[in-house]
Amino acid sequence: MTTPGRRPGDSGTRAAILAAAKEAFAASGYAATSVRAVARAAAVDPSLVLHFFGSKDGLFEAALELPMDPAVLVQGLLATPRDGLGETLVRTFLGVWDATPGQGPMLAMLRGAVSHEDSADKLRELLLRVILRPVAVGAGAGDPDRRAALLASQLLGLAVVRYVLRVEPLASAPVEELAPLLGPTLQRYLTGPVP
Amino acid sequence: MTTPGRRPGDSGTRAAILAAAKEAFAASGYAATSVRAVARAAAVDPSLVLHFFGSKDGLFEAALELPMDPAVLVQGLLATPRDGLGETLVRTFLGVWDATPGQGPMLAMLRGAVSHEDSADKLRELLLRVILRPVAVGAGAGDPDRRAALLASQLLGLAVVRYVLRVEPLASAPVEELAPLLGPTLQRYLTGPVP
DNA sequence: GGGGGAGTTCATCATGCGTTGAGTTCTACA
DNA sequence: TGTAGAACTCAACGCATGATGAACTCCCCC
Numbered sequence: 001m002t003t004p005g006r007r008p009g010d011s012g013t014r015a016a017i018l019a020a021a022k023e024a025f026a027a028s029g030y031a032a033t034s035v036r037a038v039a040r041a042a043a044v045d046p047s048l049v050l051h052f053f054g055s056k057d058g059l060f061e062a063a064l065e066l067p068m069d070p071a072v073l074v075q076g077l078l079a080t081p082r083d084g085l086g087e088t089l090v091r092t093f094l095g096v097w098d099a100t101p102g103q104g105p106m107l108a109m110l111r112g113a114v115s116h117e118d119s120a121d122k123l124r125e126l127l128l129r130v131i132l133r134p135v136a137v138g139a140g141a142g143d144p145d146r147r148a149a150l151l152a153s154q155l156l157g158l159a160v161v162r163y164v165l166r167v168e169p170l171a172s173a174p175v176e177e178l179a180p181l182l183g184p185t186l187q188r189y190l191t192g193p194v195p
Numbered sequence: 196m197t198t199p200g201r202r203p204g205d206s207g208t209r210a211a212i213l214a215a216a217k218e219a220f221a222a223s224g225y226a227a228t229s230v231r232a233v234a235r236a237a238a239v240d241p242s243l244v245l246h247f248f249g250s251k252d253g254l255f256e257a258a259l260e261l262p263m264d265p266a267v268l269v270q271g272l273l274a275t276p277r278d279g280l281g282e283t284l285v286r287t288f289l290g291v292w293d294a295t296p297g298q299g300p301m302l303a304m305l306r307g308a309v310s311h312e313d314s315a316d317k318l319r320e321l322l323l324r325v326i327l328r329p330v331a332v333g334a335g336a337g338d339p340d341r342r343a344a345l346l347a348s349q350l351l352g353l354a355v356v357r358y359v360l361r362v363e364p365l366a367s368a369p370v371e372e373l374a375p376l377l378g379p380t381l382q383r384y385l386t387g388p389v390p
Numbered sequence: 391g392g393g394g395g396a397g398t399t400c401a402t403c404a405t406g407c408g409t410t411g412a413g414t415t416c417t418a419c420a
Numbered sequence: 421t422g423t424a425g426a427a428c429t430c431a432a433c434g435c436a437t438g439a440t441g442a443a444c445t446c447c448c449c450c
Contacts, residue, residue, distance in 0.1 A: 029310035031226035045429055114309040114359055115224035124360045149365040157352020161344055164309055165319045170344040180390045185380045195375045240399055
């Protein structure tokens with residue numbers, strides 16, 4: 001088709017591939033996404049994908065980069081007053097999802113975690129050890145592991161219902177409507193009694 | 196290898212294939228499970244799988260049969276007193292998951308729903324329209340669609356955390372310990388104020 | 391006891407997969 | 421200006437996939 005060899009100037013090829021990969025993995029999960037389909041979507045030769053990312057796994061891993069630094073999130077959460085934490089958690093969580101159009105990397109991560117053992121490990125590590133456990137510790141009500149797991153259950157469930165199953169009316173409700181709905185639940189998991 | 200033709204007696208081949216399929220789909224999801232792998236696990240020729248189930252999709256659909264009749268579940272839930280519904284819902288939900296060793300069909304359904312559009316539709320239909328919405332209507336506090344979606348978010352999140360990510364301590368907690376933890380959340384979604 | 395249908399095997403098809411390697415053109419730095 | 425290496429194409433590898441169709445054996449009903 002086209003002549004081989006490097007193109008003049010700064011072609012944004014690598015970025016194009018990465019964008020296509022995020023979209024594809026987000027839409028179909030790991031197994032159902034092929035390197036060749038990503039290449040096709042990026043209008044690029046399949047070998048080039050592997051040239052940049054080494055392997056399908058490498059590509060997948062690269063597609064999972066978060067739209068925000070988790071450490072910053074945690075810091076922000078630890079700085080909010082204890083009795084507003086529940087709602088803030090909802091707002092922060094949904095903010096990260098909505099930071100990328102189509103929820104690319106977040107959806108890819110969730111879809112990945114559900115059928116790819118390795119990325120399940122990764123999500124568990126990130127969401128629980130890095131984010132929710134420190135927040136639960138900061139809330140200072142004891143039993144942080146259990147509280148973190150409860151928080152994860154409500155937050156992940158929200159993501160599944162809103163972004164994967166797209167259940168109405170939650171799927172199209174604005175964040176400001178969801179915060180007071182789910183906030184009290186998270187608040188109880190954070191600081192309420194957990195028998 | 197073996198001679199072709201029908202075997203004498205009642206070989207439980209169809210059932211063996213179905214069992215292998217449930218296990219495989221539950222473990223790896225739709226895309227990552229191959230007809231041939233199922234056949235291998237059932238010690239059977241791949242054609243036989245398609246002879247019985249028509250296609251990979253047919254096999255998948257067959258693997259999703261619930262271990263319980265949803266109508267019965269709903270009846271049971273509608274018959275419990277309003278103020279105990281939250282905890283009963285947790286117990287019932289987890290009861291269905293734990294009814295099959297390894298959570299076969301339930302996990303297959305969840306894993307399927309997360310990356311297979313058709314089974315997402317199915318799960319939404321079953322969990323919301325067939326089960327949770329009627330329960331929310333029965334609770335009689337208004338706004339059943341929103342309440343049902345909230346219920347789904349907590350219940351599905353619990354399933355993800357407990358059976359997919361296997362987050363401790365929720366993963367190995369007995370049902371009786373989880374009921375009082377999550378019951379109040381569901382109770383609020385059912386009968387509490389939802390602003 | 392004959393025949394239709396169900397269970398079973400095997401060979402085969404076209405397609406798509408992830409990955410590799412060789413070859414070509416451009417850039418960056420010496 | 422020379423050259424190492426990055427960007428890029430193309431052809432090919434070996435393998436797995438879902439599906440089909442023919443052949444064969446057994447069961448059950450007439």
